Amino acid sequence: MSEKHLPLEAMHEEAGARFGAFAGWRMPLTYPAGVMKEHIHTREKAGLFDISHMQLFAVDGPGAAAFLARACPLDAAALGEGKSKYTVLLTDAAGIIDDLIVTRLGPDRFMVVANAGNAAKDEAHFRKIAEDFDVRFTPLKRVLLALQGPDAESVLLGAGLDLSDLTFMTAVEPRENWFASRSGYTGEDGFEIALPPDEARTFAEKILADERAMWIGLAARDSLRLEAGLCLHGQDLDEITDPASAAILWAIPKPLREQGRFIGADALRRILAEGPRETRIGLKPEGRQPVRAGAVLMTEDGRTVGRVTSGGFGPSVNHPIAMGYVAEDASAVGTPLFAEVRGNRIPMNVHPLPFSPHRYRRG
């Protein structure tokens, strides 16, 4: 399969981006500032991310809410207009096919934002379910930009887009075929703005005309989301993990866990009744050496209790950070564990998530 190209690729080339492959896309990994500075800049000012590899789906029709409530553990009918919710797509066995953001735009209109690597799989899954509902399911061609950081609101205002009325996880359609939400994946206040590709360059240039804003690559996006304790599907979530072990049950309202009719509901109820086999946790390696995804986790006496699913360095917290899954009895904060890295045993402790506090603008 040939690599997919971002509509704004030329802009990234001009900015001096270093590119790499991610989820089938040629993506800017870093810019000349480098991942450390890009990461810190986002936490201190405003970082602009091109996340057009992610896929937007429009869901329209009288059966839209019922369709989404079947596809996801989500009370779509109760979701207020302009409100967004983090949710998942589950297999019959409650394995996580993808994690998504669903936003209600009108009585019979919703927007779904899905991960790049899962977009094709998600679409097939949704379309199959849609056969039983009076609903249109449409993939949209959009550029998706995220502007993240404490200066995001004011930079957008300068670029002619006033989103100051939005609070965390609310959204509007500020212009025709635009979609903007106060959300993101860095732990900072910020916005995600979808817009038609032919309007994107001008808009991005307006944002970048503000010296507080700069392009941020995928490498810093990863270190930012890991510091914020957020999951990357394909690493921290996948079809063999379920919402209970992934510690994302907060996204599934209790009545739905008990009585919901979404796909995977019965399996999830079984898992909840038996208790999850393992649980997702944060990990802080002692010392300076990062522990990467794939490292096996052991207790002091050498018993294998889990694995690292994401690991690297946190530029804002200035120490290595990781996330992984361990057996329930090894999941308490402070539990001493060891990871094996190239023959060395690296001591680490179970650490609360997030590593860097969330600074969302709540209502």
Added chain:
Amino acid sequence: MSKTYFTADHEWIRVEGGTATVGITDYAQEQLGDLVFVELPEAGKAVKKGDSAVVVESVKAASDVYAPVDGEITEVNEALKSDPALVNTAPTGEGWLWKMKLTDEGQLSGLMDEAAYKATIA
């Protein structure tokens, strides 16, 4: 008089008499990005050409640095323990990785000079 050689894996080796200093090139540090950790071997370790001698870790990934020739590691750059970013800021100077005693100077003839190396990354 010292002479500096380069490898296709983007290492430099500066030879003076029978000993050499090894590091990674500016091109290599740029490709790796900001380094946060350097795993150094113990002095006294014998290495064969092509062995992983050092692991450099960026925010995102770990990468091996290979011994360009056979020899014995005599010294490692202790300054990198507290300041791994020296490899980014001064890859061919203060950011050197290790010093070694060569066991087969004949292997040097298989390496590139600066002009040949620069042609490979141009």
